[in-house]
Amino acid sequence: MIARVSSLALVGLFLPAGAFGADNGPITSITLSSGGLAEVVRKADIDSSGLINMTVPLEQVNDVLKSIVVFDEAGVVEGITLPGPNPLAETFKNLPFTVEDLQSPARLLAKLQGTRVRLEKAGSTVEGLVLGVSAQDDGDRGQSFVISVLSDGRITGVGLSADTEVTFLDEDIQQKVAKALSAVGNGKSDGARTVALKVAGEGEREVAVSYVVPAPIWKTAYRVVTMADDKARLQAWAVLENASGEDWDDVRITLSSGAPVTLKQRLHDLYWKQRQEVPVDVSSGYVPPVDMGAEPQFDVAESEARMPGAARSSFIGSAVAPEMVLNMAAANVGEVSEGAVTASFTIPWPVDLESGETLSAPIVDKVVSAETVSVFQPESGLQHPIAAILIKNETETSLPQGILTVYDEKEGYVGDAQISGMPSGESRMASFATDKKVRIAQSTSADSQIVSIKVNDGVLNAMVRERSSTQYAIKGAPDGDRTIVIEHAKRPGWQFSSEQELDSTATHHRLKVEVPAGATETVSALQERTLSETYSLISTDANQLLYLSRRSPDKETAAKLKELSELQNEIAQIERQIQRLRLEKDEESRDQERHRANLAALEPGADLYKRAARKLEESETRIEDVDTEIAALSVRREEIRETLGDAIRTF
Numbered sequence: 001m002i003a004r005v006s007s008l009a010l011v012g013l014f015l016p017a018g019a020f021g022a023d024n025g026p027i028t029s030i031t032l033s034s035g036g037l038a039e040v041v042r043k044a045d046i047d048s049s050g051l052i053n054m055t056v057p058l059e060q061v062n063d064v065l066k067s068i069v070v071f072d073e074a075g076v077v078e079g080i081t082l083p084g085p086n087p088l089a090e091t092f093k094n095l096p097f098t099v100e101d102l103q104s105p106a107r108l109l110a111k112l113q114g115t116r117v118r119l120e121k122a123g124s125t126v127e128g129l130v131l132g133v134s135a136q137d138d139g140d141r142g143q144s145f146v147i148s149v150l151s152d153g154r155i156t157g158v159g160l161s162a163d164t165e166v167t168f169l170d171e172d173i174q175q176k177v178a179k180a181l182s183a184v185g186n187g188k189s190d191g192a193r194t195v196a197l198k199v200a201g202e203g204e205r206e207v208a209v210s211y212v213v214p215a216p217i218w219k220t221a222y223r224v225v226t227m228a229d230d231k232a233r234l235q236a237w238a239v240l241e242n243a244s245g246e247d248w249d250d251v252r253i254t255l256s257s258g259a260p261v262t263l264k265q266r267l268h269d270l271y272w273k274q275r276q277e278v279p280v281d282v283s284s285g286y287v288p289p290v291d292m293g294a295e296p297q298f299d300v301a302e303s304e305a306r307m308p309g310a311a312r313s314s315f316i317g318s319a320v321a322p323e324m325v326l327n328m329a330a331a332n333v334g335e336v337s338e339g340a341v342t343a344s345f346t347i348p349w350p351v352d353l354e355s356g357e358t359l360s361a362p363i364v365d366k367v368v369s370a371e372t373v374s375v376f377q378p379e380s381g382l383q384h385p386i387a388a389i390l391i392k393n394e395t396e397t398s399l400p401q402g403i404l405t406v407y408d409e410k411e412g413y414v415g416d417a418q419i420s421g422m423p424s425g426e427s428r429m430a431s432f433a434t435d436k437k438v439r440i441a442q443s444t445s446a447d448s449q450i451v452s453i454k455v456n457d458g459v460l461n462a463m464v465r466e467r468s469s470t471q472y473a474i475k476g477a478p479d480g481d482r483t484i485v486i487e488h489a490k491r492p493g494w495q496f497s498s499e500q501e502l503d504s505t506a507t508h509h510r511l512k513v514e515v516p517a518g519a520t521e522t523v524s525a526l527q528e529r530t531l532s533e534t535y536s537l538i539s540t541d542a543n544q545l546l547y548l549s550r551r552s553p554d555k556e557t558a559a560k561l562k563e564l565s566e567l568q569n570e571i572a573q574i575e576r577q578i579q580r581l582r583l584e585k586d587e588e589s590r591d592q593e594r595h596r597a598n599l600a601a602l603e604p605g606a607d608l609y610k611r612a613a614r615k616l617e618e619s620e621t622r623i624e625d626v627d628t629e630i631a632a633l634s635v636r637r638e639e640i641r642e643t644l645g646d647a648i649r650t651f
Contacts, residue, residue, distance in 0.1 A: 028208070029252040031344075032240055034400065035260040037063075038215035040244075046075070047204050052197040056082075057245065060213045061193050065267040067212035068197070075201025082195045091183035095176055099184060106133050106145040106160055108177075116169040119149065119158045126156050127169070133160070216241045218255050220402030221360070222419060224370065224430075225328050226389060227409050232370030233328050234391065236399060238345065239360045242353045250350040255363065257343045257400040257421075327409075331362030338397040338424070345397075368394045373483045373512075374435045376472070383439050385484060387415070388431040393422045406432045429485070437477035438484070438515070444470045450551045451530070455651045460535045462548065465528060468494070472523040476515035486511040486523055494527040537648045542569035560651055567644040574637045578630055585626045592619045 025043035032038050044052045056064050061082070070077050092098060097111040109117070110133040119126045128151030136144050145160040158164065168174045199207065218240040225233040238255050242248055334348030345363035353359050369392040374385035389406065393399055399422045406414050415432030422428050445468075452463045468491075476482055487508040490496070500523050502512040515521045535544070542565045549561035595616035602609040 025206075026249060027246070027251050029254065030248070031254040031256055032215055032218045033256045033260055033262075034217055035262040036214060036217050037212050037260075037262055038244070039210060039212050041208055041210045044207050044209050045204070046072075046199055046201070046207055050075070050078075050199050050201065052199060052207075052209065054195045054197070054209070055192050056195050058191050058193060061195075062264060062267050063213045064195065064211045066265065067210075068195075069210045070197060070199060071208040071210065072199060072201065072205070074203070074205060075199045075207070078198040078200050080195060080197050082193045087183055091180060095180055097180070099180075102177075102180060102184065105166060106135075106147075109133050109147055109160075109166070112168075112173060115173050117149070118167040118169055119147065120165040120167075121158060121161070121163060126151055126158055128152070128156070131155060213244075216243050220363075220400045222402055222404040223328065223407065224389065224391065224404060225407040225409050226370060226372060227367075230369060230371045231367055232389065232391065234364065234366050234368050234370075235328065235331050235362055236364035236402070237331075237360050238347075238363050239358065241358045242355055245355055247355050248351055248353040250352065253347040253351045253359075253361075255345045255347075257345075257398065260342070328407075331365040333362050333365050336364070336395070336397045343397040343400070364395060364399065366395050368392055371483065373429075373485045374438055375429060375431055376440050376484060376486045378442055378486075379489060382434070383441065385435050385438050385440060386431040387433040387435045388417070388429050388485075390427055390429055390485075391419070391422075392427040393424050396424055398423045404430050404432075406430070435477070435482075437479065438482055439475045440484075440486075441473045442470060443473075444468060450548070450553055453548070453552055453554075453557050455537070455648075458537050458648050458651075460537055460540075460548070462533045462535070464531045464533055466531060468527045470525045470527075472511075472525070474513065474515050474521045474523065476517060476519045476521070478518050480517050482515045484513050484515050484521075484523075486513075486525075488525050491527055491529075494529045496525070496527050498523070498525045500524075537564060537651070538645070540568070542566070542572060560647070564644065564647055564651075567640055567647065571637055571640050571644070574633050574640070578633050578637075581626050581630050581633070585623055585630075588619050588623050588626070592616060592623075595619060 025045060027040060027042050029041045030038055044054075046052060052070070065080070068080070097108055101107045101111050109115075109130055113130055113132060115130050116128070117130055126149055128149040131148040131150050134146050134148065136146060138144050146157045147160055149156050149158060160166075168177065197209070218238050221237045221239060223235045223237070227233065240253070240255070332348055334346040335344075336346075337344045347361050347363070351359065351361075371390045373388055373390055375388045376385040399419075401421045402419060404417045404419045406417060408414050417430035417432040419428050419430050446466070448464050448466045450462050451465050454461045470488065472486055474484055485502065486500075487505075487510055488496075488498075489508055490504070496509050498509065498511050500511040500513050502510040504510060509525070511523050511525060513521050513523050535548070537545075545561050545565035545568060549558045549565060552558035552561060595612050598612040599609060599616065602612060
């Protein structure tokens with residue numbers, strides 16, 4: 001009966017979605033990667049069937065297919081099977097009815113025309129082939145359906161009502177309906193897939209299954225307590241979350257740092273190879289195609305009034321210092337290992353963590369070298385340095401980046417800082433507060449000097465040395481000594497020198513100086529570079545040549561450049577004279593035209609006519625004189641140009 005078949009199919013709706021752990025054993029270990037992935041290892045029991053069935057959340061299926069590994073010394077992995085990405089659609093693809101047809105017996109029987117059925121109603125039974133289903137209007141009672149059945153050569157109509165029982169006599173149809181109902185039931189909660197691993201081998205045994213799935217990245221929070229003699233107690237704590245959807249019970253947790261390459265691919269989706277479609281040729285023949293056609297002032301301001309109280313070498317402090325010494329409790333840290341590209345930290349105790357909970361656990365506890373300094377960064381625009389500690393990683397492994405909370409063993413909390421990843425043996429500066437008791441001013445001067453000049457084929461090449469000198473004036477704290485570290489910005493292509501240079505970062509030179517209480521110290525930094533400047537002597541103007549002459553490193557070269565400058569200046573003066581004369585000639589030419597126009601309008605012999613004629617004659621005479629002057633100047637210009645050329649050739 002349909003009702004009976006539907007009930008069997010709906011049993012699958014009540015299978016637990018998180019059956020992975022229940023069916024295949026608990027999680028034994030998890031390795032959390034800083035790349036946002038978790039390597040999960042589970043225990044699994046294999047029986048004689050050799051199958052490992054696991055329920056995987058749908059969003060993790062692609063990663064499980066990409067990464068799953070079985071650890072079994074006595075078996076061989078043969079393959080993995082699981083339902084497709086859209087099992088409901090795949091199920092109904094080859095069925096003679098749809099999902100909607102299952103909602104009504106009348107619609108289902110209408111789609112199963114020709115199917116052999118048995119109808120039982122009110123004690124009578126009819127067996128035969130379904131011919132069809134017709135609808136009847138029952139007025140106020142709505143609509144009813146009648147099934148037409150071919151039985152023993154006769155067509156019999158049976159009303160389909162609540163008390164009508166329908167049994168499919170065709171076993172194939174029974175299986176199809178049951179399969180469809182099961183698919184519909186599973187599709188109602190399509191949030192997971194059952195993955196079946198086939199492992200060949202003899203006997204029942206326990207194996208391990210490992211796979212990689214997405215997980216929240218774990219974070220690092222540091223605590224550091226500064227101590228005497230340039231030491232500090234450094235603790236690193238890991239912060240992690242259980243976002244797996246499953247409780248962790250007695251799980252071994254390992255944290256992996258580094259920068260792994262993490263990829264994902266939709267392995268569970270269906271992809272179809274594109275093929276070129278060849279159309280069926282139905283044309284009558286060939287048809288021709290249609291024809292279509294600013295610098296700061298150097299000034300050290302007076303420091304604030306000296307603070308009362310005894311001087312102290314450390315500047316870390318709060319308003320009221322407690323009288324006790326803070327001794328940070330030791331942390332229970334586990335194994336630490338350094339790989340080729342990652343560092344791993346294992347929590348030493350089995351972790352119990354419910355789904356959705358957060359855990360913070362110590363992973364490093366070490367007394368390290370840590371010098372207290374004041375760091376001045378000129379580009380910040382501040383006149384005060386920043387209090388910082390220079391921490392050296394004296395552990396045996398690299399430390400990941402994180403936030404750092406700074407305590408003083410006598411003063412308590414003093415500030416927070418950020419710290420980048422730190423390989424073993426390297427140091428990092430952690431800045432946590434403004435040191436307002438120290439003031440720093442800077443002054444920068446720049447100059448350039450020609451160090452050599454060479455001339456070849458009329459081209460002058462000058463090697464120019466540029467220098468930038470910076471002076472830092474430091475007014476120390478009135479109540480304590482300071483170690484000042486100045487971070488002077490690097491300039492690509494420039495050489496740097498300073499007597500106080502400590503080391504350098506990728507972007508800055510670090511200068512270090514000790515400043516006693518109330519004292520003033522000066523730190524100097526020099527940056528230099530050499531540039532090549534090229535000039536064509538024949539086209540370089542007089543002012544530029546004179547400038548090069550004054551900067552020349554030797555007197556002979558300077559004298560020659562001055563000579564060239566004088567020649568170029570003389571040529572420039574002549575060209576200005578020629579230009580002035582040409583303008584005068586143009587003006588005279590315009591006057592001539594005006595005089596000719598007047599002559600044409602006047603009576604010959606009249607006084608005005610005679611006057612206009614005289615003016616025209618004077619203008620013509622002046623034009624001739626101008627032409628003579630221009631010609632003479634042009635000759636002189638060419639003579640000087642020849643002299644200039646000879647001087648350049650013999651430079």
